[in-house]
Amino acid sequence: MISDQVQALLEESSALEPWRLTDREIRAELQAAAQAAAALQALTVRLTAVAEDRGLPREDGCTSPAVWLASTTNVSKREASKLVSLTRLDPTRGRITQERWGTGRLTTEQAHIILKALDALPEWFVDEQHDDAEGTLLEHAREFGADDLRRLANRIVEVVDPDSADEIIGAQLEAQEKQAWDETHLSITRMGRGRSSIRGVLPDVQADMLKTVLEGLASPRRDGAIFREVDGDHSDTEIGRLDHARRMGLALCELVEHLPSDCFPQAGGVAATVMVSMKHDDLVRDLGRAMLSTDTGLSASQARRLACNAGLIPIVLDGKSQPMDVGRRKRLHDQHQRVALAKRDGGCSWKGCDRPPGWCEAHHLRPWSEGGDTSIDNGALFCFFHHHLLHDSDWQARLSHDGVVEVVPPPRIDPQQRPLRHARHVQHRPHALEPA
Secondary structure, eight states: OHHHHHHHHHHHHHHOOGGGSOHHHHHHHHHHHHHHHHHHHHHHHHHHHHHHHTTHHHHTTOSSHHHHHHHHHOOOHHHHHHHHHHTTSOTTSOHHHHHHHHTTSSOHHHHHHHHHHHHTSOTTOOHHHHHHHHHHHHHHHHHSOHHHHHHHHHTTHHHHOGGGHHHHHHHHHHHHHHHHHHTOEEEEEEEETTEEEEEEEOOHHHHHHHHHHHHHHHOTTSTTOOOBOTTSSBOSSOGGGSOHHHHHHHHHHHHHHTOOGGGSOEETTEESOOEEEEEHHHHHHTOSEEEETTSOEEEHHHHHHHHHHSSOEEEEEOTTSOOOOOOOSSSSOOHHHHHHHHHHHOSOOSTTOOOOGGGEEEEESSOGGGTOOSSSTTEEEEEHHHHHHHHHSSOEEEEOTTSOEEEEOOTTTOTTOOOBOOGGGOOOOOOOOOOO
């Protein structure tokens, strides 16, 4: 059984002491280890195909062959999915590739590239054209690494059918682009300690556009390429000494801070722009903290820097933490009033609603038709649904004495009509310390 041979190999390899080997022996043993690993992965794919045919994943309670392979071999689901995908290819194609992979003369990555390229050839290609394509790629595999081999594989049709190459490659690219759009996603996750993680998938074209801009900003040879720390001072580390990933991350920060806000989509007269607010005394003294409209805190020093360099809307508060009213005698709240309402209300004022300011509409607490003015004190943010509910039913809204919007339910909901406040306005009061 192969398992006995593998066990013997593992015992022999674990007893090997690399420091005793000569340079020539290290190279030889390394190549032998890579060859064995490739051959064993080829065997893994063949075993997985048979296991799926026999229904072993379902019998073991797994939802898919990839999940079954991951749980059985303790590899990642991503690696398992890649191996399982090779079982889906036409077994009649790429026989020489499969044979060389099974004997370790091709790496798993090389075999994956070649077999995928052969499977993507048009259905009307005859056997001779498939054999020609496979032979060409196997020759390339001897000379080129995986990345170059993948590029050549994407253009293999130019070798076997040069007359139709443009049409065929164009159709393949169109299919790839559609799949890329379908799989595009982005997530931003808070990690704590002032950091967030960005993960996602972009189509190659848009990813290259973003990468080109970032590499231009991150280039050590760019004039004025000075990266700043969060407090606005110049970094002590020269840009040329930072690794590429760090420079690209800092370049993304620079790009985000300098995006033109006038090109952003408008929501209620306000572009999708982050607002930073802080007390006047803290701004002057460069002490304390500031808050973004996303409820993220930042230092006063960074707020001062962003106010100078970034496309943010600053709001300086008075001693009572209230923005200045910019009241105008007109029907709709203007951009400056919307900014102040967003700072005060933080989003839809309806209790339990999580709609952000950009999704809200400015509501007149006292209707304009009844003499209500268009001011901050007479305005409140509500989402589309709750705004219409206020106008179309007997629910009411008002501004309390402490500057918080309250929603008053009708008697049929609450006979006592107790006002409701959003949780974002609930103040936590510290417990008084008992005397020792």
